[in-house]
Amino acid sequence: MRTLKVALLGCGNVGAQVARILIEDADTLAARAGAKLQLSGIAVRNVHAKRDVELPQELFTTDADTLVKDADLVIELMGGIEPARTLILSALRNGACVVTGNKALLAQDGPTLHEEADKAGVQLSYEAAVAGAIPILRPIRDSLAGDRITRVLGIVNGTTNFILDQMDTTGAQFADALAEAQRLGYAEADPTADVEGHDAAAKAAILASLSFHTRFALENVHCEGISSVTAADIAAAKDAGFVIKLLAIAEKLDDADGAKGVSVRVHPTLLPREHPLAAVHGAFNAVFIEAENAGELMFYGQGAGGAPTASAVLGDLVSAARSLVLGGPGRTETTTGHVPALPIDAAVTSYYIGLDVADQPGVLARIAQLFAEHGVSIEIMRQTIHRDAESNVESAELRIVTHRASEAALAATVEAVKGLDVINSVTSVLRVEGV
């Protein structure tokens, strides 16, 4: 049986688990791959750093360049742009297959990496980059190769799902739920990349690229985080039968929607409580796909963590090894879709709008009229009257769920609504999916 040399770059949470499994499960992996997968070394910055897993000290090196030059398979788990980018390109040029979980690099510079892999005829795989352990990229690329995906809705960031789930369950404010997530290790000390949606945006670009056979970059993704979601937003959504999730969305629009192309975006989104994604709790991830023939599909599992993500890395590694052993194609992605990325203004979705209005006759009619004038159709309109016990002043809260409308039409409608004298304030404007 042939032996393939595996170079591991990086030995954090995921890398350490990958190394452990490569050593512990060597026989099983060899049987699956058709070749021995020999861990030839682990490139790290500090060879004496403390690791999550005990590993043979002689494997560690700071010389990533030499390690890569001698490898048949390279696993890149360093993260960040450089030196990861240079090392991956060098590995591909040497004819090594590369497995990476580096979503930031893929979202920023994917086309360059893919081009190099195609030129060398080797595999570049990155199942671990989106939704951790969940097999989602291979099903999109291969299983749905004969179908047309129309929409992808993904809960692809465990930190924000945990925070929103906490807020939904306990009524906590964002800051308190974030603190709890940090205490439990679900959020980092600097949570910006997660809570502002940047991590989800990189994953959205990857999901959109594979789903629509066109390379989308990070700059094509409209991104809003969850830091402005309030306990009041969550409570109002709950009351109306919705849950708020941070979704990565990639959706094909056509002439009927007013714009032709793909809208790729990340933002807090209301979902009906009976939607399959609404039942995704804690730090779990899930990706919901709508395709012309397959209909609705959902993939659910752990989106992060050392061992789960290592499972995705090793699935890619065994597949790449098989292709080296049996001789086979590197290239299995197609980018012949050539659909344009649409700006957020062209996105079409439903909206939830909360309004604090004067309690006067005719208010509802005036607001409804204004929506109609802007071409935004109302699906549900509900008014609740509050009376302040002390002052005895009545105020009215109006909650509106619209049918699908463009961002531009909605923005214009909200502007117009703000100008009405009967409006005290617009309390929330949130997008709704799955209705």
Next chain:
Amino acid sequence: MRTLKVALLGCGNVGAQVARILIEDADTLAARAGAKLQLSGIAVRNVHAKRDVELPQELFTTDADTLVKDADLVIELMGGIEPARTLILSALRNGACVVTGNKALLAQDGPTLHEEADKAGVQLSYEAAVAGAIPILRPIRDSLAGDRITRVLGIVNGTTNFILDQMDTTGAQFADALAEAQRLGYAEADPTADVEGHDAAAKAAILASLSFHTRFALENVHCEGISSVTAADIAAAKDAGFVIKLLAIAEKLDDADGAKGVSVRVHPTLLPREHPLAAVHGAFNAVFIEAENAGELMFYGQGAGGAPTASAVLGDLVSAARSLVLGGPGRTETTTGHVPALPIDAAVTSYYIGLDVADQPGVLARIAQLFAEHGVSIEIMRQTIHRDAESNVESAELRIVTHRASEAALAATVEAVKGLDVINSVTSVLRVEGV
């Protein structure tokens, strides 16, 4: 661009959709596959039969042999054992890749077909055979190739899920729910293959084979259907926080379980209402997988229907075409697991037992003692007293949920319980998963 000839065998519900998509989406499929996929003919028994979709009459032929001889890719959707088996073998020997949805043939004679495909170095794919549109076989084979699956729980038969869901929602008896399923087209006039679990058993054999890298045949699968599940069973389960689902189960047991190997079985199963599979309603399918590193995964979608199943067929077809164009390995399944199939007696699970008992002091203690003597540990024991309003006679109902125990130990316990003078009757014995 190269042209590949595609022979379609069978033109029922799924076949007609496959033909439609091959014609309508020819350009997209060519771009994805890297070759034109030309539908060279459709073999049917009667070329003039009425079809679901309008297709060019000149494509139809009764001469399947000639069609197969001239094809690069063969799609078999005739079902049944012969002539499907002979035609598939002939195609593989000619070096054609074969895509099939024939679960009965695969469960009965999979090893022969795989051997032939390996010999010819071509792909034999069958994503459509299990859970319709849901990409499940490729994720198990490729994405989880570096992990160890420990358990698979699948809702893989839409008919029985619809019936059980109806019974759960409306309180209907089995016969009425079946009649409703037949009226809506979810169940056939002769529903035996579905309701007795035979269809699910063939899928269980396929799922077990891929998950445990060992070929399991239909005879390795213990099979019980749902025709004996009563409205009272469903109501009692509901009352205790469970839902009853027909599950296809493949589970690895080791020494700690008293037997080493894989238990493959199909039977009505109680699931806690908060389990992800409990939320799979109507005719939908889902497969829940537990793996050592990945943890819990779930795949959800439509398990049947023309277009959804055609999506799975075409995903396989495009992948097979890519391998023909780029030159690549046919064989990507491994069968080096060599784990034995266990008989149902060795299966280890939890149980729900309903007992009608005499309302006397000390009854609970005697029953608990008897369970302990047989090594079956009780997790929950709940007694409800009923008083007949007319006769004023009291009777007691006892509901027991056990910890994990072997079938053999449970059967012995139930036999012993029946012998107690304080037992009026054993009202139900059902297996429980997901607790």
